[in-house]
Amino acid sequence: MSISIKTPEDIEKMRVAGRLASEVLDYIEPFVKPGVTTDELDRLCHDLMVDVQGCIPAPLNYAPSGYNPYPKSICASVNQQVCHGVPGERVLKNGDIVNLDITTIKDGFHGDTSRMFIVGAGSIQARRLCEITFECLWLGISVVRPGAFLGDIGAVIQKHAEKNGYSVVREFCGHGIGRKFHEEPQVLHYGKAGTGPRLEPGMTFTIEPMINAGKAAIREMPDGWTIVTKDRSLSAQWEHTVLVTESGYEVMTLSAGCRAKPEWIG
Ligand code: MF3
Numbered sequence: 001m002s003i004s005i006k007t008p009e010d011i012e013k014m015r016v017a018g019r020l021a022s023e024v025l026d027y028i029e030p031f032v033k034p035g036v037t038t039d040e041l042d043r044l045c046h047d048l049m050v051d052v053q054g055c056i057p058a059p060l061n062y063a064p065s066g067y068n069p070y071p072k073s074i075c076a077s078v079n080q081q082v083c084h085g086v087p088g089e090r091v092l093k094n095g096d097i098v099n100l101d102i103t104t105i106k107d108g109f110h111g112d113t114s115r116m117f118i119v120g121a122g123s124i125q126a127r128r129l130c131e132i133t134f135e136c137l138w139l140g141i142s143v144v145r146p147g148a149f150l151g152d153i154g155a156v157i158q159k160h161a162e163k164n165g166y167s168v169v170r171e172f173c174g175h176g177i178g179r180k181f182h183e184e185p186q187v188l189h190y191g192k193a194g195t196g197p198r199l200e201p202g203m204t205f206t207i208e209p210m211i212n213a214g215k216a217a218i219r220e221m222p223d224g225w226t227i228v229t230k231d232r233s234l235s236a237q238w239e240h241t242v243l244v245t246e247s248g249y250e251v252m253t254l255s256a257g258c259r260a261k262p263e264w265i266g
Pocket residue numbers: 058059060062070074075084101102103112206208225239
């Protein structure tokens with residue numbers, strides 16, 4: 001097995017899938033308010049993807065080996081939930097932080113992106129965790145170019161997270177993406193610069209650091225999907241799908257409502 005190189009036609013389809021995934025997050029933002037349930041957010045996103053965008057929500061019934069089929073169309077991970085939070089009757093309240101992770105399939109190709117939302121005000125600590133994690137994502141993106149090493153991405157993310165007193169989740173990583181939701185390579189969010197395969201134009205993968213305010217250890221909930229921090233500390237995550245271009249990178253999951261790169265990052 002190896003890392004697939006996308007054709008110009010593939011890339012054009014991935015741009016569409018990626019933009020649509022990001023537009024789902026634009027659409028849902030005003031609904032992320034105190035009193036809403038994660039099930040309602042799931043239903044709203046599902047209906048937009050299926051009825052308006054003509055997409056398939058990739059998570060619905062997704063069943064990697066060893067997992068039961070995922071029962072919902074989005075992931076909604078609240079507070080100490082790290083990732084793969086299964087939407088349900090939980091009511092969001094003032095001060096919660098929630099990651100909404102959207103993966104669309106359009107014309108056979110996937111687009112995968114997630115953002116943090118702060119419900120109401122949010123504590124200073126929660127806001128700081130979300131900010132530093134956003135910076136980690138963009139520091140990782142900023143080192144993507146042909147000839148760079150895959151390990152350069154994880155190294156810069158780990159350094160920034162730990163410098164700020166946080167830890168990087170080890171068990172889940174970014175991934176190649178295209179016709180398949182998860183393909184090679186695994187994009188670790190920690191590690192050493194100058195290690196791993198070299199990046200080449202036409203590779204597409206996600207960067208999606210999961211950063212914990214406390215220790216890195218995680219555990220799985222009895223639903224078989226939801227991942228939480230073992231020490232119950234807050235966790236944040238942001239995700240983009242990126243393409244390696246001839247000169248650097250292209251973020252494939254942009255839309256009118258998505259946050260811009262921090263201007264201090266080169
Ligand atoms: N979107 C997640 C990722 O970034 C994967 C979710 S798998 C699901 O890789 F089944 F939980 F939806």
